[in-house]
Amino acid sequence: MPELPDVEVFRKYLNRTALNRKIEKVEVRDKDVLGAHSARSLQMKLKGRKFKETERRGKYMFVRFEKNAWLVLHFGMTGFLKYYKNEDQEPDHARVIFNFANGYKLAYDNQRKLGKVDIAKGLEDFAAENDIGPDVLKDDFDLGKFKEIMDKKRGLVKSALMDQKSMAGIGNIYSDEILFRAGIHPASRTEKLGNKEVKKIFKALKTVLNKAVEAEVDPQKMPRSYLLPNREAGRKCPQCKGKIESRKFSGRTGYFCNRHQKKIS
Ligand SMILES: [Zn+2]
The missing domain is CATH 1.10.8.50 (Helicase, Ruva Protein; domain 3)
Known part of the structure; x- marks a missing residue:
């Protein structure tokens, strides 16, 4: 099950692969992983945007795509990310796929679907609403x-x-x-x-x-x-x-x- 170190590895992976690429389409293959935002809403909010920066809070990853708008990813028991180009490289349980203008895709794979894909205004708001404590690897956690x-x-x-x-x-x-x-x-x-x-x-x-x-x-x-x-x-x-x-x-x-x-x- 992805814990903080896994999420940090995923975060660095996203930084290396999918940052600053124009998003053309968001394909939701399974609505079970969605939070408060529908597939339509994800598509509307993300289309034409770019992932600008990433953050982590415990087991959550946040990906900013607008001034006050972050994609929230939680990986549940089995989640991970994969960046690829060809269909045959698509992971087996891709639940949401972000398609970029360069022809590449970022899949959020999650076999057991216990994770979550959502949108939040900011980390602090999201953490307060969802009762998430401080991230234990941040410097201010002393x-x-x-x-x-x-x-x-x-x-x-x-x-x-x-x-x-x-x-x-x-x-x-x-x-x-x-x-x-x-x-x-x-x-x-x-x-x-x-x-x-x-x-x-x-x-x-x-x-x-x-x-x-x-x-x-x-x-x-x-x-x-x-x-x-x-x-x-x-x-x-x-x-x-x-x-x-x-x-x-x-x-x-x-x-x-x-x-x-x-x-x-
Ligand atoms: Zn011992």
């Missing part, structure tokens, strides 16, 4: 802010990190990776964490997410000492003599080391 948020949270630390309303960008995979690096068990209670642990998690959060963006979210390009290339129950932990275990946390299967990740409860 230790002070993280502490303030964590101080108010109760329950599993893994769930706290994944709560998009409090802080945006972390999902199932990267919450595991962050806690693995911080040496804290995912079932630890957030309200029991001390300052030291909160600081450790914060540091791991920044390091892990930056590393994932740098590795273009390819598990094979991640350091061997990370959980991602070893995300399988029964494997040897790359950090200690422990074993990787998996279990469900609030409905999601999480992975952790049974030895070096301390349970604080």
